[in-house]
Amino acid sequence: MAQAQMTETGNDDGNGDGRRGARFRRLWHRLRTDRGIWRRGIVLAVLAVLLGLLMALHESVPNRVGNFGSLLETFLPWLGVLVPVLLVLALVRRSATALIALLVPVLVWTDLFGGLLSDKTAEGGGDLTVATHNVNASNADPSGTARSIAAAGADVLALQELKASAVPTYENLLEPTYKYHAVVGTVGLWSKYPMSGVKAVDIRLGWKRAMRATIATPEGRLAVYVAHLPSVRVKLRAGFTARERDRSADALGDAIAHEKQSRIVLLADANGTMNDRALTAVTSQMRSTQGAVGSGFGFSWPASFPMARIDQIMVKGVKPVSSWTLPETGSDHLPIAASVELTGDGE
Known part of the structure; x- marks a missing residue:
């Protein structure tokens, strides 16, 4: 009985293969003719x-x-x-x-x-982990956002779109993790290592949305820029309105070009991608950590359904090791982070 069943099954398989072969031949004949x-x-x-x-x-x-x-x-x-x-x-x-x-x-x-699409993360953890996040001035939960990004473990953290009334919340909740910090206008920088040379960077806006500081890391000094370039809008008649953003990008690129430190990290809400020609003043002299050592596109905006990476971590004179996106907070942007290896003397 078992042998008969096996024979019957074998005939079914043969007939099935035959039918599939016949269908393929008919399809091929139809296409050929x-x-x-x-x-x-x-x-x-x-x-x-x-x-x-x-x-x-x-x-x-x-x-x-x-x-x-x-x-x-x-x-x-x-x-x-x-x-x-x-x-x-x-x-x-x-x-x-x-x-x-x-x-x-x-x-x-x-x-x-x-x-x-490939994972380009290098082996090893790097010397320094940096992170940046546009926390959103309309964030309904700055406390939760502060706790979330503090738990990410970055050595240096940049925040953009800091609402004046929310700054004390971020300062208080980030203080146990970061001993040093500075806030300039609507951007801020928190560090586990000593910070000096803090100053605003003029990006031609009339108010302060960019800053620069020197971080004394164990591997040497590092210039860190924090910037929030102007927002862009898509309007029916005007199209993609980005003139302010473009002017600010040129000014930021000029400041970075005149930076005396040889090792530079930019932590920014650039309101533009690395493909956008309007950011050439910056992108032409710096590397994107996501493009160099990330995995995937690393889209950061909008947080609910990320479609573009407009938040950027860029480096100059520094070797990127890995790059990733952090979990969603109460902001409309996702935080992003990168691990870097400091090379050269940093002077």
Whole structure:
């Protein structure tokens, strides 16, 4: 009886394989004899090529009208979402032309962002852990936010969008972890190591949203900049309004270029991504820790559904080791952190 059952099962498997083979042969014959397979989907193919060109030539998209180039670069990785949409449409249309054309945006997207999908975290913990967080002036729970970021274990912590009435809360709750701190305008810096040379950095706003300090770490001195560049808005008629942000980025880049310390860390809510050409004054001379040693895109805003990494940790004369995003607090931004290795003499 058992042998008969095994034989019967074997026949079922054989018949199943035969049926699948027959279906494949019929499908292949249908495709091979379908003379319209190359003619259909021409519009989809054109759209696929244009999508690839838009990603590849994003720097050539002009900013003259509504700063569209910067808007595109802020959400550039998300253009990849259009690829599976075009793929489904190409399959529905049974268009070989569209399927082949899809290779263009796939290859371009992979070249631009494929490296971010791998884990580039180096072995070892680094010499120093830094973190930055826009705590949101409208934060309904500054106490909870302060406790959360204190528990993250950073040696140096920067906060942006500090509301004057909430500053004492952050100072009191962070004091047990950080012996040294300074607040300049709406930004602040907390450190486990001695801090000196604290001063405001003029980013052409008329009020204080950037500062600079020297941290005396066990491995030497480190210049730390904290900045909150102006917000940008997407308006129906004006487009991507970012002129104030762009001017501030230029001023911040100029300050960093004239920094005397050879080791620099920038902890910022940049209100822009590393792809945004408007931040070139800063990004051209500093490395993003997320791009160098992160895992994934590290999106930080908005906290409820992160779509862009507008909060940045950048370094110069310092070796990034790892980079990550911290859990959500009461803010509309996610905190981000990085571990770095201090190299050189720091003078």
